[in-house]
Amino acid sequence: MLVTGTGLDEERSYLEECRAALRGMRDGARFNVVVGEHVAGDRYSAERLGRHLKSLAKELAEEPEGPVFFGRLDFGAGADAGDHRGRRYYIGRRHISGGTGRQPLVLDWRAPVSTVFYQADVRDSRGVTTRRRFGWSGWPPVLTGFEDERLGEGGAPGTASRILAEEIERPRVGPMRDIVATIQPEQDELVRTGLETSICVQGAPGTGKTAVGLHRAAYLLYTYRRRLAGSGVLILGPNQAFLGYISAVLPALGEMDVEQTTLGRLLAPEPSKGPPKGSDDEAAAVVKHDARMAEVLRRALYGRVRRPDGPLTVPDGAYRWRVSEEELRRVVDDVLREAPPYGVGRERVLSRLVSLLRARAEARGQTTGTAWTRRTGRAVREFLDTVWPVARPREVVAELLTDPNVLAGAAGGILTPAEQSAILWSRPPRSFKSARWSEADAVLLDEVAGLIERPRGYGHVIVDEAQDLSPMQCRAVARRSEHGSITVLGDLAQGTTPWAARSWPEQLAALGKPGAAPVTLTTGFRVPGAVVRLANRLLDELAVDVPRTRSFRGDGLLRFHRTSDLPGTAARVVREALGHEGSIALVAADDALDGLAEAVRAEGVEIAALGEGSDGVRVTAVPATLAKGLEYDHVVVAEPAAVVEAEPRGANRLYVVLTRAVSRLEVVHTRPLPAGITPAI
Numbered sequence: 001m002l003v004t005g006t007g008l009d010e011e012r013s014y015l016e017e018c019r020a021a022l023r024g025m026r027d028g029a030r031f032n033v034v035v036g037e038h039v040a041g042d043r044y045s046a047e048r049l050g051r052h053l054k055s056l057a058k059e060l061a062e063e064p065e066g067p068v069f070f071g072r073l074d075f076g077a078g079a080d081a082g083d084h085r086g087r088r089y090y091i092g093r094r095h096i097s098g099g100t101g102r103q104p105l106v107l108d109w110r111a112p113v114s115t116v117f118y119q120a121d122v123r124d125s126r127g128v129t130t131r132r133r134f135g136w137s138g139w140p141p142v143l144t145g146f147e148d149e150r151l152g153e154g155g156a157p158g159t160a161s162r163i164l165a166e167e168i169e170r171p172r173v174g175p176m177r178d179i180v181a182t183i184q185p186e187q188d189e190l191v192r193t194g195l196e197t198s199i200c201v202q203g204a205p206g207t208g209k210t211a212v213g214l215h216r217a218a219y220l221l222y223t224y225r226r227r228l229a230g231s232g233v234l235i236l237g238p239n240q241a242f243l244g245y246i247s248a249v250l251p252a253l254g255e256m257d258v259e260q261t262t263l264g265r266l267l268a269p270e271p272s273k274g275p276p277k278g279s280d281d282e283a284a285a286v287v288k289h290d291a292r293m294a295e296v297l298r299r300a301l302y303g304r305v306r307r308p309d310g311p312l313t314v315p316d317g318a319y320r321w322r323v324s325e326e327e328l329r330r331v332v333d334d335v336l337r338e339a340p341p342y343g344v345g346r347e348r349v350l351s352r353l354v355s356l357l358r359a360r361a362e363a364r365g366q367t368t369g370t371a372w373t374r375r376t377g378r379a380v381r382e383f384l385d386t387v388w389p390v391a392r393p394r395e396v397v398a399e400l401l402t403d404p405n406v407l408a409g410a411a412g413g414i415l416t417p418a419e420q421s422a423i424l425w426s427r428p429p430r431s432f433k434s435a436r437w438s439e440a441d442a443v444l445l446d447e448v449a450g451l452i453e454r455p456r457g458y459g460h461v462i463v464d465e466a467q468d469l470s471p472m473q474c475r476a477v478a479r480r481s482e483h484g485s486i487t488v489l490g491d492l493a494q495g496t497t498p499w500a501a502r503s504w505p506e507q508l509a510a511l512g513k514p515g516a517a518p519v520t521l522t523t524g525f526r527v528p529g530a531v532v533r534l535a536n537r538l539l540d541e542l543a544v545d546v547p548r549t550r551s552f553r554g555d556g557l558l559r560f561h562r563t564s565d566l567p568g569t570a571a572r573v574v575r576e577a578l579g580h581e582g583s584i585a586l587v588a589a590d591d592a593l594d595g596l597a598e599a600v601r602a603e604g605v606e607i608a609a610l611g612e613g614s615d616g617v618r619v620t621a622v623p624a625t626l627a628k629g630l631e632y633d634h635v636v637v638a639e640p641a642a643v644v645e646a647e648p649r650g651a652n653r654l655y656v657v658l659t660r661a662v663s664r665l666e667v668v669h670t671r672p673l674p675a676g677i678t679p680a681i
């Protein structure tokens with residue numbers, strides 16, 4: 001029951017107290033910015049401190065009118081309340097200090113005790129007598145009511161929360177929002193898993209995987225701030241449109257320092273030019289993404305190392321030192337056996353040769369200082385460039401994809417002749433510098449770069465839509481999280497790439513975390529019941545072993561329109577959808593979308609292209625291949641049969657497309673519906 005009476009007045013006075021405290025914190029933070037500018041010792045620390053204080057001040061300045069708390073916990077007097085006996089806590093997005101020596105006015109949702117807010121229930125109250133949820137509306141938000149659950153003795157199980165239901169069913173406007181007020185117990189457990197543990201979340205569409213990943217990033221940064229300060233957190237999403245959709249969540253939670261990108265951008269051979277522009281046909285892409293390419297590339301790189309043939313003579317003043325072929329071979333062979341990164345190997349050969357010569361010079365009574373070492377290093381460099389030359393990833397990969405003999409040398413016994421010819425460039429560039437790299441090539445370049453020198457590692461990496469990663473892409477992620485942990489989010493049923501994973505244990509092993517156990521989420525918070533039932537029928541047609549979803553929501557609309565005029569009907573359905581609140585998407589096979597969008601415009605309805613600045617435009621044209629991870633209140637899907645036919649995993653693509661709807665899904669078609677999505681049951 002939503003309370004709006006006297007209790008609410010008390011809560012509103014408390015809210016005023018919190019806002020006053022927040023204003024105090026903000027003024028203090030502003031003062032600190034001024035002081036900080038004068039006290040920091042050197043320029044570097046002044047800049048760092050200044051940036052930190054300014055962002056804190058800015059954060060606080062933006063917040064005071066916001067919903068400063070969303071929950072309250074009242075602990076009882078029993079032993080099960082532990083240290084919290086008799087206490088009352090307010091929970092919000094930010095900590096609000098109560099002043100020196102006093103309990104905070106509001107606790108951060110990530111503080112240890114806040115977990116009780118998400119986890120306690122009638123069966124296990126954890127010492128809580130009453131859990132209060134607050135309702136807010138409008139902007140600036142007004143506290144409109146609250147709802148109490150009695151968790152102590154006498155509480156009744158299973159009372160549904162209206163505030164929770166409203167939050168989940170609210171229309172989607174603008175980018176994705178945080179879910180801190182309504183995190184579910186099974187989601188909370190995943191969010192709060194310790195930094196040392198890698199987790200894998202398998203979940204049907206709309207079960208909150210992305211939400212869990214983003215909140216986990218915020219939780220880890222709060223709980224392990226020092227440990228992550230240097231190494232950082234990386235979030236990888238499937239495409240730019242998806243990143244645009246989720247990009248506001250972490251800043252809204254006060255976390256600005258998280259790198260959010262796509263793997264394509266992260267691995268771009270020329271980052272200033274954005275993701276690579278070249279493309280591959282499917283046969284070439286499939287081979288380039290295959291795990292066997294790792295060995296082919298290793299051989300191609302180490303194929304540059306030559307066995308020394310003949311002795312080496314090094315002039316040193318009056319003497320000439322001679323190193324025999326056998327000694328030289330031993331040095332190179334030893335380093336090869338130790339298998340350090342290629343770049344380190346080169347340095348190691350150099351330093352061992354110099355040591356060998358130093359021992360000889362010193363045995364003759366010579367002094368060997370820095371100048372001697374530099375001179376001797378220079379003298380053996382020519383030899384080094386012959387036996388262990390400097391390697392550049394672009395040169396190595398370009399040579400491999402251009403020269404059939406080099407490719408045959410590296411891929412013999414690994415790739416079939418047909419596979420080799422599939423990846424050879426039909427029109428090789430004049431030089432590796434002018435090559436038009438594809439996304440698959442970027443992964444190969446990254447593999448070679450990783451063999452030469454280990455890349456920068458992150459403290460934690462979050463990978464969304466991880467079922468779509470190829471074995472070679474998994475290796476690129478694994479290299480960046482070798483000493484850190486990862487959060488793997490995905491749905492085997494939504495796998496649409498030719499190499500999409502069919503099992504999590506295999507994918508996790510490829511990601512370098514074979515020990516992580518997949519956890520399954522099955523309650524859907526986006527897709528309404530009728531649409532979930534449709535999606536579950538299609539799921540039976542897909543060759544994957546994942547459980548069906550159950551929707552949290554009983555509402556929603558699902559309608560089919562059979563027509564002989566696809567553009568006309570689609571346009572009419574879109575126009576009628578404007579009668580409802582919220583966002584609208586017209587989704588179709590990529591090559592059919594422009595024509596359909598034109599028909600919508602002809603109806604006098606504005607429609608924006610995905611990713612285009614579309615302020616105020618409620619309808620977006622979404623190509624089926626870019627729909628992943630996105631959500632709209634009202635989704636109009638045109639000609640599902642064409643979506644299925646457009647690609648080998650077209651049925652999986654259709655499953656993704658049909659599950660973008662928050663409230664209403666309308667399917668417009670001229671052709672028979674694909675297997676699995678027959679309307680009536």
Ligand SMILES: Nc1ncnc2c1ncn2[C@@H]1O[C@H](COP(=O)(O)OP(=O)(O)OP(=O)(O)O)[C@@H](O)[C@H]1O
Nearest residue numbers: 179182183184205206207208209210211525526629
């Ligand atoms: N506990 C929750 N409270 C309120 N809303 C929630 C909750 N969990 C998830 N949602 C909402 O449900 C929607 C779907 O969540 P999300 O996008 O994270 O799901 P997903 O599993 O990543 O879906 P997909 O597989 O389709 O990408 C989002 O709008 C999200 O904010």
